[in-house]
Amino acid sequence: MEAKLFFQETTVVVFVLGGPGSGKGTQCPKIVEHFGFTHLCAGDLLQAEIESESENGTMIHNFKKEGKIVPSEITVKLLQQAMQQSDNKRFIIDGFPRNEENRAAFENIVGLESFYVNSKSYNLLLVKIKPEFVLFFDCPEEELTRRILNRNQGRVDDNIETIGKRLKVYFESTLPVINYYNSKGKVQKIDAQRSVDEVFEDVKSVFAKFKPVARVDSTK
Ligand SMILES: Nc1ncnc2c1ncn2[C@@H]1O[C@H](COP(=O)(O)OP(=O)(O)OP(=O)(O)O)[C@@H](O)[C@H]1O
Ligand SMILES: Nc1ccn([C@@H]2O[C@H](COP(=O)(O)O)[C@@H](O)[C@H]2O)c(=O)n1
Numbered sequence: 001m002e003a004k005l006f007f008q009e010t011t012v013v014v015f016v017l018g019g020p021g022s023g024k025g026t027q028c029p030k031i032v033e034h035f036g037f038t039h040l041c042a043g044d045l046l047q048a049e050i051e052s053e054s055e056n057g058t059m060i061h062n063f064k065k066e067g068k069i070v071p072s073e074i075t076v077k078l079l080q081q082a083m084q085q086s087d088n089k090r091f092i093i094d095g096f097p098r099n100e101e102n103r104a105a106f107e108n109i110v111g112l113e114s115f116y117v118n119s120k121s122y123n124l125l126l127v128k129i130k131p132e133f134v135l136f137f138d139c140p141e142e143e144l145t146r147r148i149l150n151r152n153q154g155r156v157d158d159n160i161e162t163i164g165k166r167l168k169v170y171f172e173s174t175l176p177v178i179n180y181y182n183s184k185g186k187v188q189k190i191d192a193q194r195s196v197d198e199v200f201e202d203v204k205s206v207f208a209k210f211k212p213v214a215r216v217d218s219t220k
């Protein structure tokens with residue numbers, strides 16, 4: 001019998017976690033530029049819902065102001081829509097999963113993947129998307145607070161009262177998720193208390209297995 005060649009397109013997902021102010025939003029655009037990933041920031045997708053005055057906008061705004069985690073069904077739906085609308089197959093998902101509920105909800109997404117048999121395309125394969133790894137920006141609490149108070153981007157949650165609440169949620173709900181992935185050998189921990197460039201040097205090593213995208217030098 002003739003051997004069949006299977007080629008399955010795989011979706012690569014990397015979760016980017018770390019305390020509020022650890023530098024996720026600073027490093028992710030660099031990963032996009034160097035390694036061709038699409039950056040999906042859960043907090044930004046939720047913020048867009050607030051600004052578009054969608055039916056959940058007010059509720060999301062109140063959760064954000066209190067540093068609370070929005071129900072997973074809302075966040076996962078936004079992430080799923082953004083992934084489906086993208087032509088890319090490589091995603092860095094920033095600020096997600098923030099708690100066990102987020103994690104379980106995402107890991108239950110079943111996606112349709114195309115695959116090929118003898119050059120014919122089929123869209124029948126049901127897959128659950130598992131993160132390739134978790135990029136974890138490790139940074140002490142005092143530095144997180146200092147950075148957020150200096151951020152100056154007009155965020156409703158960048159004030160000393162909400163920062164305390166966000167840090168509590170981070171230690172109580174997000175760290176256990178990081179520990180869960182660590183127990184599975186999936187965490188790439190980066191010392192985030194260094195300069196932006198030094199941190200990115202370590203990030204580059206972690207992403208080394210993904211081919212860097214060709215970059216055009218605009219100065220030439
Ligand atoms: N390595 C660094 N050294 C000093 N300042 C930094 C570093 N990385 C980021 N910052 C600054 O710290 C602030 C917070 O960074 P950033 O917005 O990237 O954090 P974040 O992890 O996305 O936070 P959040 O979870 O609140 O969205 C910004 O003002 C940013 O310019
Ligand atoms: N998975 C998530 C991510 C974010 N939120 C809410 O948005 C706030 C801001 O998030 P950043 O990642 O930009 O810091 C966050 O404090 C939560 O209120 C969420 O609910 N779930």
Ligand SMILES: [Mg+2]
Nearest residue numbers: 024025043095
């Ligand atoms: Mg951010």
